Amino acid sequence: MGSKVLIVDDDDELHILYGLYLRGESFTILEAFNGEEAFTLMEKDKPDLIVLDMIMPVMDGETFLRMIQGKGELKKIPVIIASVNDKIPAELLKFGNVRTVLRKPFTIQLLSETIQKQLAS
Amino acid sequence: MSLPFSEVNPDEIPPLKTPGAVPGIASKSDAKPGLFRLSIRFKLTFPVLIFVSLMTYFLFNTTFRLVRQLAIEKNTSRLLATAEVYAETLKVPLLLNAPQDVKDIMEWMGSRSDVLEVRLEDSSGKVFESIHPEAQIPEVVKDPKFNGVFTVSPDTYAAAVPLMAEERNLGRVVVLFSHLGFDLELKNIFFERLVMAFAMMVLLALLSMGVTWLAIRPIFALQQTVRKILAGNLNARARIRSFDEIEDLGEAFNEMVSRLSSSLDRLRSRTEALEESEEKFRQIVEGASDIIFAFSGEGELMLLNRGFAGHPREEFFRQGFSLFAALNSEDSRKVFEAAMDEVCRRKEPMLNVPLTCVNAQTEEEIFYLLSLTPLFDHDGNLKLLQGMMRDVTELRRVEMMKDSLIRDVTHELKTPAAKFQMTVDWLEKELDRQGLKDSFKDLLKILHSNIDRLMNTVSSVMDLSKLESGSVQIDRVIFDLREVLQQVFQDLEPLVRQKGLALEASLGSRPLMVSGDKNMLYRLFSNLIGNSLKFTPRGKIMLRAFLNDGKVRAEVEDTGVGIEPEFLESIFERFVQKTAASLGIGVGLTICRDIARLHEARIWAESEGLGKGAIIKLEFLPQHLTN
Numbered sequence: 033m034g035s036k037v038l039i040v041d042d043d044d045e046l047h048i049l050y051g052l053y054l055r056g057e058s059f060t061i062l063e064a065f066n067g068e069e070a071f072t073l074m075e076k077d078k079p080d081l082i083v084l085d086m087i088m089p090v091m092d093g094e095t096f097l098r099m100i101q102g103k104g105e106l107k108k109i110p111v112i113i114a115s116v117n118d119k120i121p122a123e124l125l126k127f128g129n130v131r132t133v134l135r136k137p138f139t140i141q142l143l144s145e146t147i148q149k150q151l152a153s
Numbered sequence: 154m155s156l157p158f159s160e161v162n163p164d165e166i167p168p169l170k171t172p173g174a175v176p177g178i179a180s181k182s183d184a185k186p187g188l189f190r191l192s193i194r195f196k197l198t199f200p201v202l203i204f205v206s207l208m209t210y211f212l213f214n215t216t217f218r219l220v221r222q223l224a225i226e227k228n229t230s231r232l233l234a235t236a237e238v239y240a241e242t243l244k245v246p247l248l249l250n251a252p253q254d255v256k257d258i259m260e261w262m263g264s265r266s267d268v269l270e271v272r273l274e275d276s277s278g279k280v281f282e283s284i285h286p287e288a289q290i291p292e293v294v295k296d297p298k299f300n301g302v303f304t305v306s307p308d309t310y311a312a313a314v315p316l317m318a319e320e321r322n323l324g325r326v327v328v329l330f331s332h333l334g335f336d337l338e339l340k341n342i343f344f345e346r347l348v349m350a351f352a353m354m355v356l357l358a359l360l361s362m363g364v365t366w367l368a369i370r371p372i373f374a375l376q377q378t379v380r381k382i383l384a385g386n387l388n389a390r391a392r393i394r395s396f397d398e399i400e401d402l403g404e405a406f407n408e409m410v411s412r413l414s415s416s417l418d419r420l421r422s423r424t425e426a427l428e429e430s431e432e433k434f435r436q437i438v439e440g441a442s443d444i445i446f447a448f449s450g451e452g453e454l455m456l457l458n459r460g461f462a463g464h465p466r467e468e469f470f471r472q473g474f475s476l477f478a479a480l481n482s483e484d485s486r487k488v489f490e491a492a493m494d495e496v497c498r499r500k501e502p503m504l505n506v507p508l509t510c511v512n513a514q515t516e517e518e519i520f521y522l523l524s525l526t527p528l529f530d531h532d533g534n535l536k537l538l539q540g541m542m543r544d545v546t547e548l549r550r551v552e553m554m555k556d557s558l559i560r561d562v563t564h565e566l567k568t569p570a571a572k573f574q575m576t577v578d579w580l581e582k583e584l585d586r587q588g589l590k591d592s593f594k595d596l597l598k599i600l601h602s603n604i605d606r607l608m609n610t611v612s613s614v615m616d617l618s619k620l621e622s623g624s625v626q627i628d629r630v631i632f633d634l635r636e637v638l639q640q641v642f643q644d645l646e647p648l649v650r651q652k653g654l655a656l657e658a659s660l661g662s663r664p665l666m667v668s669g670d671k672n673m674l675y676r677l678f679s680n681l682i683g684n685s686l687k688f689t690p691r692g693k694i695m696l697r698a699f700l701n702d703g704k705v706r707a708e709v710e711d712t713g714v715g716i717e718p719e720f721l722e723s724i725f726e727r728f729v730q731k732t733a734a735s736l737g738i739g740v741g742l743t744i745c746r747d748i749a750r751l752h753e754a755r756i757w758a759e760s761e762g763l764g765k766g767a768i769i770k771l772e773f774l775p776q777h778l779t780n
Binding site for chain 1: 564568571586
C-alpha cells in the first residue's frame with residue numbers, strides 16, 4: 033500500500049526481521065533505535081503509523097509518547113505499542129494515538145495484520 | 154518493660170516492723186507520749202484492795218460502835234446493880250440512924266477508884282451526905298425524880314437509886330462512876346486492830362502484786378513470741394501452760410500465726426511460680442524474631458519486645474504510637490493508621506497488612522507484614538490491641554528477584570523463539586515468492602510446528618511459574634466479564650476457523666460483573682478455548698456466559714474427544730495430559746485453575762465420557778462477597 037511505518041525498537045535483529053517481512057508486504061519501513069532518533073526521523077519524514085517498543089535507551093517509549101502529545105501533527109499518528117512489559121501505565125493507554133498493544137513476542141503476521149487494520153480505520 | 158503482670162517481690166512484703174502496728178505490745182519506749190497506761194495487775198487488784206479496805210474500815214467502825222454501845226449498856230446495868238447494892242447497904246445504917254456508919258460506908262464506897270462521888274439525898278432532894286461534894290452531877294440526875302443510870306460519857310456514869318424502906322422513900326443514893334480511859338482504851342484497841350488490818354491489807358496488796366505478776370507472766374511469754382515473729386522468725390510459737398485464758402489465747406495465737414505463715418508461704422511460692430512463668434514468657438516474647446507489641450485501649454504502648462528500624466526500644470516507649478506511625482513511608486503510614494482504625498472499629502483482627510518502613514539509621518527500606526488482634530474485656534471495651542510485625546524484606550527481595558528472574562528468563566526464552574518464528578515465517582514467504590515453497594514444505598512444517606511447540610512450552614512454563622510463585626499481583630477491577638469474553642472470541646475465532654471448527658459465543662444481554670484482572674481472565678479463557686481446540690477434531694466450540702443464581706457462570710463447551718470420569722479432576726493437575734503426543738506440556742488447564750483460584754472462582758470439568766465432548770465451567774463468587 034506504500035504506507036510508511038516507523039519501527040522504534042532498540043533490537044536490531046527485530047528491525048531486520050520486521051523489515052524483511054513488512055517490506056515484502058509493500059510497506060515502507062523507517063527505522064529508529066530509540067525515542068530520540070524517532071523524533072529526529074519524524075521531523076523529516078512523517079510516517080503513517082508507529083510501532084513503538086517501550087524499553088529503549090536514551091529515550092524510552094513512555095517518554096517518547098508523552099513528548100509526542102505536545103506535537104500537533106505528530107500526535108495524530110496511530111501508535112501500536114509492542115512490548116514485553118505486562119504493565120503499561122493506564123495513562124498512556126488513554127492517549128488518543130495509542131491504538132493497541134501487542135505483547136512480545138508476537139507472530140510477524142499478527143503485526144502485519146494489526147498494522148493493516150489500524151491503517152484502514 | 155514488664156508484661157502486664159504485677160511484680161510482687163515476696164521480700165518486700167512488709168514485716169510489720171512499724172511501731173504501734175500491734176497495739177498493746179509497744180514497749181514503754183515506743184509508747185506515744187501522753188498515753189495513760191495502767192498495768193492490768195493494778196486494774197485487777199486495786200479495786201479489790203480498795204473495796205476490801207473500805208469494807209474493813211466500815212466493819213471496824215460499826216463493830217467499834219456496837220462494842221461501845223454494848224460496853225456502855227453493860228456498864229450501866231452493872232453500875233446500876235452496884236448503886237442498888239450501895240443503896241441497900243446504906244439503908245441499914247440510915248434506918249438505924251447511925252450517920253457515922255453511913256459516912257464510913259460511903260467513904261469506903263468512894264475509895265474505889267472508879268467512884269467519883271457518892272451522895273445521899275433525902276426525899277426532897279436535898280443532899281445530906283456526900284464524899285466529894287465538888288463532883289459534877291449532871292442536871293438530869295440532880296432531879297430527885299430521876300432513877301437509873303445516866304451516861305455522862307462512855308467513861309462516866311451517874312446512877313441514882315431510890316432508898317426505899319417498906320414503901321417509905323428515904324431519898325436517893327447518887328453515885329458517880331468514872332472509868333477514865335475506858336473509851337480511849339477501847340478506841341486504842343480498835344485502832345490497833347485497824348492498823349493491823351491495814352498492815353495486812355498492804356501485805357495482801359504486795360502478795361496480790363506478786364501473784365498477779367506470776368499470772369501475767371504467760372502474757373510476757375506471748376509478747377516475747379510476737380517480738381520474735383516481728384524480728385522475722387515466722388516459726389516462733391508461744392508455749393504457754395498456764396491453764397487459763399492466756400493459754401487459750403496462746404493457742405489461738407499460734408494457730409493464727411501458723412495459718413498466716415502458710416498463707417504467706419503459698420503466696421510466696423505462687424509469686425515465684427508467677428515470676429518464673431513471666432520470665433519464661435518474657436524470654437519467649439523477647440526472643441521472638443517478629444516484633445511483638447501491644448497498645449492499651451487508650452493508645453499507650455504497653456509492650457514491645459524489641460526495638461527496630463534503627464530505633465531503640467526505649468524510644469518507642471517514650472514516643473509511643475507516633476513513632477510507630479512516623480517510621481512508615483508516606484503511603485504506608487496511611488495504611489498503618491487505617492488498619493489500626495479499622496481493627497478498633499470492626500473489633501476484628503487484620504492479618505498481613507504490608508507496611509514499608511525506613512530504617513532511621515541506614516535509611517534502607519524495610520518491609521513488614523503487620524497483623525493486628527484486638528482484645529476485649531467483659532464489657533466489650535478494647536482492652537489491648539496486640540500486634541505483630543514480620544520483617545519480610547528479605548522475602549520480598551527474594552520474591553522480587555524471583556520475579557525479575559522469571560521475567561528475564563521469560564524474555565530470554567521468548568525473544569529468540571519469537572525471532573526464530575519470524576525468521577521462518579519470512580523464509581516461508583520468500584520461498585513461496587520464489588516458488589520453492591513446495592520443495593521445502595515438509596521442512597517448513599517441521600520448523601513451524603516445533604517453533605510453535607517451543608513458544609507454547611515457554612509461555613506455559615513461564616506463566617505457571619509466575620502464578621505458582623505467588624508473585625503475581627492481580628489488578629482487581631470490577632468489570633463486565635463479557636468484555637473479556639468478547640475479546641477472546643474475536644481474537645481466537647480466526648484460529649478456530651482455520652482449524653475447520655466453529656467458535657460460537659452466547660454471552661447474554663445482561664451485564665456480568667466480576668472483580669478481577671482482565672488480562673488474566675483473558676488468558677484463562679483463551680487457554681480453555683485453546684485446550685478445546687486441541688482435543689476437538691471436528692464440530693464446534695461454544696463460549697457461554699450467564700447468571701446462575703446470582704453468580705456469574707462462564708462455560709467453554711466442545712464437541713471433542715471428551716474426558717473419562719476418572720480424569721475429570723486430574724486434568725487440572727500439572728503435567729497431566731490426555732496423550733503423550735498432545736501438544737504442549739499440559740499446564741494450560743493448571744494455569745486456568747490457578748487464575749481461577751486467584752479470583753476466588755470455582756472451575757471444574759464435566760463430560761459424558763469419551764467421544765462425547767466436554768464442558769469446562771467457571772463460577773465466580775457473587776460480587777458483594779469478594780473483597
